Amino acid sequence: MQFFHNLHIDFLGKRKVFYIISAVLIVIGLSIFFTKGITLGIDFAGGTEILVRFQNDIPTDAVRTAMDKTGIIGAEIKTMGNERDILIRTAEQGEGSSISDRIKEGLTNNIQGNSYEVLRIDKVGPKIGKELRISAIYATLLSLIAILVYLAFRFEFVYALGAVLGLFHDVLITLGMISIFHVIFPNLNLELNQGMVAAFLTLIGFSVNDTVIVFDRIRENIKLYKNEDILSVMNKSINTTLSRTVITSGTVFLTVFILLLFGGEVNRTFAFTFTVGVLTGTYSSIYVSSAFVVDIKNRQKRSKAPVTGKIAASKA
Amino acid sequence: MKKNRFRIFLTLLFLGLSLYFLYPTYKDYQFNKEISNLKNAQDSAAFFDKYSNDILKARDNRIKLGLDLQGGMYVIMEVDIAKLLNDLAKKQDDILKQVLNATSEQTKNTDEDFVDVVEVKLREKGLSLKAYYGEIRDEESTVKSTLKTEVENAIDRAIQVVRNRIDQYGVSEPVIQKKGSSRLVVELPGVSNVQEVRKLLQGTALLEFKLVIDPQIAVKVMEKINTYMAGGNLDSLMKADSLNNISKNEIKHDSLKIKKDSTSITSTKDTTKKDITKKDTTGNKKKDSSKKNITGKDSIKKEDSNTAGLTDTNLNNLDTNQQLSEEEFKKKNPWFYLVRPQQFQDGSLVWLVKETDKAKVLKILEKKEIQDLIPSEISFAFSNRSSFVDNGEKIYTFYILKKEPELTGGVVVNARSNIDPTSNSPVVYMEMNSEGSADWARITGSNINKQIAIVLDNVVYSAPVVRNKITGGNSQIEGMANIQEAKLLEIVLKAGALPAPLTIIEERTVGPSLGEDSIQKGLYSSLIALILVALFMVVYYHFAGGVADLALIFNLLFVMGIMASFHATLTLPGIAALILTIGMSVDSNVLIYERIREEVTGGKPLRTAIEIGYKKAFSAIIDSHITSIITAIILYQFGTGPIQGFALTLMIGLIANLFTAIVITRIIFDVMTEKGKTSINFG
Numbered sequence: 001m002q003f004f005h006n007l008h009i010d011f012l013g014k015r016k017v018f019y020i021i022s023a024v025l026i027v028i029g030l031s032i033f034f035t036k037g038i039t040l041g042i043d044f045a046g047g048t049e050i051l052v053r054f055q056n057d058i059p060t061d062a063v064r065t066a067m068d069k070t071g072i073i074g075a076e077i078k079t080m081g082n083e084r085d086i087l088i089r090t091a092e093q094g095e096g097s098s099i100s101d102r103i104k105e106g107l108t109n110n111i112q113g114n115s116y117e118v119l120r121i122d123k124v125g126p127k128i129g130k131e132l133r134i135s136a137i138y139a140t141l142l143s144l145i146a147i148l149v150y151l152a153f154r155f156e157f158v159y160a161l162g163a164v165l166g167l168f169h170d171v172l173i174t175l176g177m178i179s180i181f182h183v184i185f186p187n188l189n190l191e192l193n194q195g196m197v198a199a200f201l202t203l204i205g206f207s208v209n210d211t212v213i214v215f216d217r218i219r220e221n222i223k224l225y226k227n228e229d230i231l232s233v234m235n236k237s238i239n240t241t242l243s244r245t246v247i248t249s250g251t252v253f254l255t256v257f258i259l260l261l262f263g264g265e266v267n268r269t270f271a272f273t274f275t276v277g278v279l280t281g282t283y284s285s286i287y288v289s290s291a292f293v294v295d296i297k298n299r300q301k302r303s304k305a306p307v308t309g310k311i312a313a314s315k316a
Numbered sequence: 317m318k319k320n321r322f323r324i325f326l327t328l329l330f331l332g333l334s335l336y337f338l339y340p341t342y343k344d345y346q347f348n349k350e351i352s353n354l355k356n357a358q359d360s361a362a363f364f365d366k367y368s369n370d371i372l373k374a375r376d377n378r379i380k381l382g383l384d385l386q387g388g389m390y391v392i393m394e395v396d397i398a399k400l401l402n403d404l405a406k407k408q409d410d411i412l413k414q415v416l417n418a419t420s421e422q423t424k425n426t427d428e429d430f431v432d433v434v435e436v437k438l439r440e441k442g443l444s445l446k447a448y449y450g451e452i453r454d455e456e457s458t459v460k461s462t463l464k465t466e467v468e469n470a471i472d473r474a475i476q477v478v479r480n481r482i483d484q485y486g487v488s489e490p491v492i493q494k495k496g497s498s499r500l501v502v503e504l505p506g507v508s509n510v511q512e513v514r515k516l517l518q519g520t521a522l523l524e525f526k527l528v529i530d531p532q533i534a535v536k537v538m539e540k541i542n543t544y545m546a547g548g549n550l551d552s553l554m555k556a557d558s559l560n561n562i563s564k565n566e567i568k569h570d571s572l573k574i575k576k577d578s579t580s581i582t583s584t585k586d587t588t589k590k591d592i593t594k595k596d597t598t599g600n601k602k603k604d605s606s607k608k609n610i611t612g613k614d615s616i617k618k619e620d621s622n623t624a625g626l627t628d629t630n631l632n633n634l635d636t637n638q639q640l641s642e643e644e645f646k647k648k649n650p651w652f653y654l655v656r657p658q659q660f661q662d663g664s665l666v667w668l669v670k671e672t673d674k675a676k677v678l679k680i681l682e683k684k685e686i687q688d689l690i691p692s693e694i695s696f697a698f699s700n701r702s703s704f705v706d707n708g709e710k711i712y713t714f715y716i717l718k719k720e721p722e723l724t725g726g727v728v729v730n731a732r733s734n735i736d737p738t739s740n741s742p743v744v745y746m747e748m749n750s751e752g753s754a755d756w757a758r759i760t761g762s763n764i765n766k767q768i769a770i771v772l773d774n775v776v777y778s779a780p781v782v783r784n785k786i787t788g789g790n791s792q793i794e795g796m797a798n799i800q801e802a803k804l805l806e807i808v809l810k811a812g813a814l815p816a817p818l819t820i821i822e823e824r825t826v827g828p829s830l831g832e833d834s835i836q837k838g839l840y841s842s843l844i845a846l847i848l849v850a851l852f853m854v855v856y857y858h859f860a861g862g863v864a865d866l867a868l869i870f871n872l873l874f875v876m877g878i879m880a881s882f883h884a885t886l887t888l889p890g891i892a893a894l895i896l897t898i899g900m901s902v903d904s905n906v907l908i909y910e911r912i913r914e915e916v917t918g919g920k921p922l923r924t925a926i927e928i929g930y931k932k933a934f935s936a937i938i939d940s941h942i943t944s945i946i947t948a949i950i951l952y953q954f955g956t957g958p959i960q961g962f963a964l965t966l967m968i969g970l971i972a973n974l975f976t977a978i979v980i981t982r983i984i985f986d987v988m989t990e991k992g993k994t995s996i997n998f999g
Contacts, residue, residue: 002913002999053829101511119830121510125821128392132956139954143947150946154939198889198951198959202896202966205947209900209940213907216936244903244910251852251906252899255845259895262844264837267892274896 003246007239012231015291022169022288029176036183038175041193041269042089042122044136046129048099049089051120052107057083058114063107070106072099080189081265085119087189099123136197140171143201147208155215158296159289163211166281166289170207171200173280174273181272188272195270203277206252210245211285217241218290230297234290249282320990323983330975331870334877340377341880347371368672379880380489381505382887384958385835387828388505389513392821393478395470395498397430399817404466405448411441412448431463470816471498476807477521477816478502480700480773485516486675500818510825518820521773523725523812525759527718528767528779529694531665534716535657538667540689542651545680654680655714667714674698674712695719700775700804715776717769722759725772725812727752729789733802736794742802744793746809753789761785770808777808838891845895846872853902857909859997863984864905867976871901874972875965884968887961897969900944904977907933913998922996923989930982937978945970 042049060077063086067075075090088103100121107116124132144164151160182190190196217237225233256278260271347367354360364371383390398416405412415437423430435445446452450459471494478500482490491503507513529537646653654677656668669677680686681696695717702710730747748756759768760782769779780793796802850868853861875897879886912929920928945967952963988996 051830117827117829118508118825119827119833121823121825123820123823127394128822135954139950142954143950146946146950147943150943151939194955194959195889198955198962201947201951202962205944206900208943208947209903212940212943213936216939219935220932240914241910244906247856247906247910248900248903251849251902252896254848254852255895255899258841258845258848259892262837262841263892263895264834267838267888270889270892 002243004239004243007242008235009239009242010235011238011286012235012291012294015287015294018287018291022173022284026169026172026176029173029179032183033175033179036179038179038182039191041191041196042124042129043193044129044133045091046124046126047089047091048103049087049120049122050100050103050118051080051085051087052116053119054084054086054111054114054116056114058086058111059083060086062111063088066106066110067103069110070102072103072106075103078189085265132194136194139197139201140204143204144168147204151208151212151215155219158293159215159218162289162292162296163208163215165292166211166284167204167207169284169288170203170277170280173284174200174203174276177276177280178273188268189265190269190272193269195267196273199270199273199277203274203281206274206278207281207284210249210281211289213244214238214241214285214290218293230301231294234294238286238290245282245285249278253278320983320986323979326975327870327980327983330874330877333881334873337377337877337880338379338873340374341379341876343370343374344378347374375488377880377883379876380883380885381831381835382885382890382958382961383503383505383824383831384826384888385831385838385886386505387508387826387831388503389507389510389826390822390824391502391504391513391517392495392823393474393500393502393517393818394821395467395474395500396817396819397467397470397498400467400470401430401434401463403815403817404463407448411443415441429464431460431467435460468497469810471500473521473807473811474500474816474818476804477773477811478517478818480775481516481519484773484775485513499821506828508825508827510823514820514823518818520815521725521811523728523809524721524771525723526695526697526721526769526771527759527763528769529716529718530766534667535665537690537694537716538651538655538657541680541686542649544685544689545650546648651680667716668711669698669714671702671710671712677714693719697769697771697774697776700772700777713776715769715779717771717776721771722768723752723755725809727755728809728812731806731809733799733806735799739794741794742796742799744796744802744805744809746791746793748789748791750789753787756789756791757785757787770805772808772812778805834888835891838888842891842895842898845898849898849902853905857905857997857999859999860905860909860912860981860985861999863981864902864909864977866984867905867980868898868901870980871897871969871972871976874976875969878968878972879965884964885961886965887958889958889962890965893962893965893969896966897973901969901973901977903940904933904937904973905981907936908977908981909998916998922994926982926985926989926996930978934978937974941970941974 060079063077064075067073067077067088072088072090075088077086077088079085080087090099090103100123104118144167147167148160148164151163178190178196181188214237217240218234221233221237222230225236228236253275256271256274259267260275263271347370351360351363354363398420402408402412402416415434418437419430419433422428423433431445438444438447444456445459445463446454446456449463450456475492475494479492482492482502482504487504487507489505491501493501495501502517504513654669654673658666658668681690697715697717699713699715702712704711727748728746729749729752731744733742733744735741736743763782764784765781767779767781769776771777778793778796780795793805796805846868850865853864853868855861857864872894875894878884908929911933912925915925915928916922948963948967948970952960952967955963985996
């Protein structure tokens with residue numbers, strides 16, 4: 001069996017169109033991100049969160065009334081996956097005899113005939129929340145820099161720059177997509193937590209992985225087709241690696257999609273983020289990273305007389 | 317062929333190692349299944365007794381499950397520096413309180429050093445650190461650096477106190493780790509009583525000096541218990557047990573002697589103003605319940621008699637009993653079988669208990685019938701660590717103490733461990749305040765040649781023999797085996813004198829049913845993913861796809877094996893990483909196969925095509941793996957708990973994949989082509 005054989009698609013010829021598509025998607029996604037925002041999970045916001053499972057289905061209103069009676073005002077109350085699992089979240093942390101005990105008390109006293117079991121309690125202080133936020137940002141930036149350095153060493157600085165640009169693109173698109181899905185399907189309970197940061201870093205790893213494979217073929221083909229211009233060498237490389245790209249992205253997509261469907265609530269944020277990431281990561285290898293290299297190389301050629309990818313050849 | 321032989325050898329070696337490391341996990345699973353199949357508690361107790369060594373060994377070496385999978389509590393605590401500095405100050409006035417509050421507020425969101433900020437704020441008010449923490453002659457900079465060390469040391473004391481309590485609370489496989497300079501991470505698997513644990517972690521440490529009861533009296537009490545139990549009572553508590561002799565190891569006694577010339581003990585800040593409340597927050601309710609009817613302090617006769625006479629009277633029958641068979645001894649002396657008396661040449665007597673029997677001993681002592689036999693002024697405690705190891709069993713010393721402490725830790729002003737330059741042995745200097753010194757002189761004076769136990773939260777850390785009457789409050793404890801032990805004693809003495817106040821800044825509890833839920837969902841999705849990916853590979857690449865699937869299975873096996881050998885923890889995100897590994901691990905083979913197909917299409921013979929395919933795909937595989945590993949390492953560095961589990965699993969998966977996808981599949985193709993095959997189905 002073979003999906004693609006002897007393809008000659010001019011991927012990069014229409015790259016300008018895809019620049020526009022990417023830009024539009026990013027603008028829409030980010031404007032929703034900045035206006036509607038995305039729920040900050042307890043990891044980053046701090047506060048107390050308690051997940052309980054009731055014996056029988058229970059309306060969230062009943063839980064809200066119980067909380068109001070206990071004096072826990074403004075708590076966020078929602079169902080998780082089914083009508084029995086209720087998540088209660090409040091910004092308070094409570095000193096000493098903490099807020100989670102009060103919540104439990106309130107549930108026991110005010111909801112009769114429907115016993116519950118505590119599945120999970122999380123309490124994160126504001127200091128920790130802030131530290132986690134900072135370390136998440138550092139982690140993302142640091143991995144981008146590390147990748148930039150490694151690829152600059154293995155390929156050429158332009159390629160490294162293209163790859164990292166692709167990564168930025170992926171992170172932004174994914175962030176936008178999460179915002180959009182969060183607005184349309186609030187029941188997905190997508191929120192920015194440590195799991196999502198892990199997903200972002202993993203998608204960075206995956207996306208650069210995909211880009212590297214295309215670049216690797218370009219590195220090889222530049223030596224083989226010394227007389228062809230960069231655009232056609234790149235197109236050739238993308239065409240020959242397309243089969244692998246589709247298969248790998250397909251299997252990875254398949255596995256995370258299964259995780260999204262069957263992995264449960266806890267892994268959902270991770271799975272969703274990464275599912276989007278696989279798609280954009282594959283796309284960006286071609287239409288952001290490779291396209292960027294083509295444009296820069298062409299500009300260099302225009303300004304520097306006839307150089308046809310010899311820099312790359314000599315370096316590789 | 318030679319090359320292949322080496323590769324095959326490597327593969328088999330890794331396979332063997334993986335299976336070897338995974339075996340305990342399998343065994344543990346088997347044991348758990350068998351135990352859960354047993355109907356009543358008695359059967360499972362018998363089963364446990366029979367296989368206890370194997371069960372414990374399997375449990376120690378299995379792949380650990382993270383708290384998110386098995387349920388439990390994860391707590392990060394921080395030393396409350398403001399409270400510590402308040403406690404440390406010579407005087408606690410409103411200005412200091414104001415400054416400390418303002419500093420807490422300011423440092424909440426910055427990385428500034430607490431002590432530095434306090435200094436600045438005090439200076440703004442025209443004051444100095446010296447005014448609160450130093451003497452007139454002290455340099456401001458010395459005061460500051462001492463304070464900073466004090467803050468840094470606080471976390472070590474806190475760790476010791478917390479570890480001590482958790483050990484007594486009886487959590488299996490707790491993790492207690494220092495994080496940064498002022499934080500403490502505690503992981504308690506299987507624990508869900510949040511309130512109790514919180515109390516356990518945050519309570520004030522209680523340091524006490526307790527008199528060790530005279531051997532004669534102790535023996536009488538113990539014999540009463542023994543006789544009672546031998547009468548067939550409490551039989552249910554005595555379960556079948558493997559029989560081990562306790563060898564007559566020499567136990568060194570610490571000796572406490574006076575050091576009149578105490579110039580080596582520096583006088584530091586006076587920290588004894590606060591009152592250590594006698595609140596027993598250790599969670600050791602067993603002991604609490606026995607604290608009734610505390611009568612007069614001096615109800616125990618203080619005889620200065622030498623203990624040599626003991627051998628001839630009370631213990632004589634014990635020694636002969638030891639020549640009986642173990643079974644008989646156990647039957648006749650059930651209590652002395654658990655708590656073994658051990659006499660030394662100098663007449664001193666110690667009681668020894670096997671680690672596995674500790675809980676049993678405490679349980680028996682808790683019984684009402686036994687409580688009635690014990691004089692109300694007596695209490696019991698274990699040593700902090702095993703005194704020695706016998707046949708792989710840790711043996712603890714069991715102390716019989718006077719319940720009422722002679723002194724509490726509040727009187728200790730300072731403690732310092734060192735190596736004595738003259739004898740070249742470890743020594744701990746202890747300094748008391750004037751009030752304590754007077755009491756100490758009286759206590760030591762009337763208890764010469766007796767042991768005084770240093771007890772922290774009801775655990776005995778040392779029980780030195782008093783050599784002289786100690787006046788002036790400067791004591792010197794020697795006889796510790798090494799400097800680490802001395803250091804520990806110093807920490808313990810300080811923990812009582814200067815508690816390190818802890819605040820919980822992060823607390824996560826996972827109930828057991830959520831963990832089960834997660835495991836099920838995680839395994840379920842892994843299995844589906846594995847089957848689908850494997851199927852696809854066979855459909856697309858036919859025979860070669862099957863080879864890649866084999867490599868994939870090897871990969872998963874290696875990942876689990878490596879994790880087991882590292883004692884790494886499998887978390888829920890870790891399972892996600894495993895699923896991701898499944899997806900990514902076929903990538904390398906896809907790359908190679910696509911190349912081979914290209915070469916075959918280009919007209920190359922199979923053997924050459926395979927050669928070139930592997931060679932050309934190699935650079936892409938290496939580069940892509942390294943970049944992925946880089947991000948995994950960074951994730952590991954920045955993440956906490958479960959996320960680190962994800963990063964670690966992914967990292968191991970990537971590294972294992974380099975071997976399985978490149979080496980193992982290659983072996984198969986090479987062997988086939990060498991055997992003369994000219995066509996292999998690459999789909």
